[in-house]
Amino acid sequence: MKFSSIFLVITSFAFLSCQGQGTKESQTIDAKVFSTKIAATPNPQILDVRTPAEFSSDHIDKAVNIDWLGDSFVAGVEKLDKTKPVFVYCKSGGRSQSAVEKLEELGFTDVYQLQGGILKWDAAGLSKPNNKITGMTVQDYNKLLDSDKKVLVSFYAEWCAPCKKMTPYITKMQTELADSVTIIRLDADKNKTLMTEMKISELPTLLLYEKTAVKWKKSGFISEEELRKQIQ
Secondary structure, three states, X not given: OOHHHXXXXXXXXXXHHHHHHOOOOOEEEOHHHHHHHHHOOOOOEEEEOOOHHHHHHOOOOOEEEOOOOXXXXXXHHOOOOOOOOEEEEOOOOHHHHHHHHHHHHOOOOOEEEEOXXXXXXXXXXXXXXXXXXXXXXXXXXXXXXXXXXXXXXEEXXXXXXXXXXXXXXHHHHHHHOOOOEEEEEEEHHHOHHHHHHOOOOOOOEEEEEEOOEEEEEEEOOOOHHHHHHHHO
């Protein structure tokens, strides 16, 4: 058999093998597309991978909660139908990305991830109206900014990996720079009303104020060196 014929046979076999597996890449989509696809799917499988406490406070309608950080994630998702789409989300996208990778490993082939998590869902106005005030109000927040010193506000969450990396030096700077900068840390999960009204959809988010005016804003990780440059 000629070399070209052998190559053709091997290539054809590989193609047929891939076709037989029926693999399909997962998709990360924005909140509005995510919502539209859910609405167009009969009996959608919506998977919230946050903690039970987060889930109980608010979640997408008809979602089931299987905690990515818990001990029974694999056992829980094995109860889902692998032949149907799965819609996955968390708070901001970190845990859901890990969960999607695990779902693919387990054989799920039609997976949609909510880009930016439920923070983006809320920011897009897709959550059900809720008049309940959780945590600080905007009026309370504005009182914190009334200072002769610069005010740095850091929105964080206990589950947020970049937030955890930044916590040691931000708390250290709270003491070291107290004479020139007031540094305030606000837990996003305990201040949901404020997060919604200020349209903060990423964590961590830092805002630097001078005489109540925003002078600098940063979402995502920032090193200690870069943060000091911004606020000093």
